[in-house]
Amino acid sequence: METLELTEEDGNGKKDSNYSYLALNVMLNEVLVDIVQSSLAYKLVKLECLPNARYIRNATCAIKAVNRYRSLANMECDIVDRLQNVSLNLEIFQRNTANHFKPFLVNVTTNVCKIFDRQSFDAYATIVAKILKDVSNVNHTCPYMNHLIVKNLLLEARYLPIVPPLGFYKLVLHFLEGFPYDDVGSVILYVQITEVKEFKALTRVPKFRQL
Incomplete structure (x- = not known):
C-alpha cells in the first residue's frame, strides 16, 4: 500500500499543504477480461438464377449453410452453343427501412x-x-462453352474495395452477349451483412481500487 501526498507551492516558493492535499491508497489486483474481436459476416440468404434458354440450359442454383453467419453458393449450367463476347452489368441495391431495395453506389x-x-x-x-x-471454371478469356460451374462461393470482405454499412443487399449480375447486347441471363444474390463479436481469450489486467 502506498500513500501519495500532493501539495502546491505558494508565491514565495513554500509548500502549502493546506491548499491541496490528496491521499491515495492504491491496491493492485488482477482481474480476468475477455478479449472481444469484431468482424463483418457476409451471409448469402437467397440465390436466384434466371437463364435465357436460347443460351443456357440445365441451370441449377443452390445455397449450402456453413453456420449462422456464412453460406456457400453453388451454380451450374450448360452453354447451348458458345459465348464469344460476354459483358457483365453489375448492380447493387440496399434495402431501406421501408423494406424496398434502392440503388447503392454501383451500376x-x-x-x-x-x-x-x-x-x-x-x-x-x-x-x-x-x-x-x-x-469456378469461368477463369479464362472468351469464348465460353460446354459446362460452367461455380462451386462453394463464399462472400468475404477481402473481395470488397469498401466496407459497406450493415444491412440487406441485392446484387444483380446480368450477363450479356455481343453488341448490341443480347440477354444471356441473370444471377441475383441477396446478402445480409452483420457484425460478429467473438470472444477470443482471457487476459489479466491490473485493477486499481481507491481506499
Missing part, C-alpha cells in the same frame, strides 16, 4: 473477355472476375 457494365485478357481494369468487374477465378 457498371464491362466486357468480361477483356478483363480476363487484361485489357480492362474496371474495379467492380475485376472483383467479380477475381471471385470467378477462385471458385
Whole structure:
C-alpha cells in the first residue's frame, strides 16, 4: 500500500499543504477480461438464377449453410452453343427501412473477355472476375462453352474495395452477349451483412481500487 501526498507551492516558493492535499491508497489486483474481436459476416440468404434458354440450359442454383453467419453458393449450367463476347452489368441495391431495395453506389457494365485478357481494369468487374477465378471454371478469356460451374462461393470482405454499412443487399449480375447486347441471363444474390463479436481469450489486467 502506498500513500501519495500532493501539495502546491505558494508565491514565495513554500509548500502549502493546506491548499491541496490528496491521499491515495492504491491496491493492485488482477482481474480476468475477455478479449472481444469484431468482424463483418457476409451471409448469402437467397440465390436466384434466371437463364435465357436460347443460351443456357440445365441451370441449377443452390445455397449450402456453413453456420449462422456464412453460406456457400453453388451454380451450374450448360452453354447451348458458345459465348464469344460476354459483358457483365453489375448492380447493387440496399434495402431501406421501408423494406424496398434502392440503388447503392454501383451500376457498371464491362466486357468480361477483356478483363480476363487484361485489357480492362474496371474495379467492380475485376472483383467479380477475381471471385470467378477462385471458385469456378469461368477463369479464362472468351469464348465460353460446354459446362460452367461455380462451386462453394463464399462472400468475404477481402473481395470488397469498401466496407459497406450493415444491412440487406441485392446484387444483380446480368450477363450479356455481343453488341448490341443480347440477354444471356441473370444471377441475383441477396446478402445480409452483420457484425460478429467473438470472444477470443482471457487476459489479466491490473485493477486499481481507491481506499
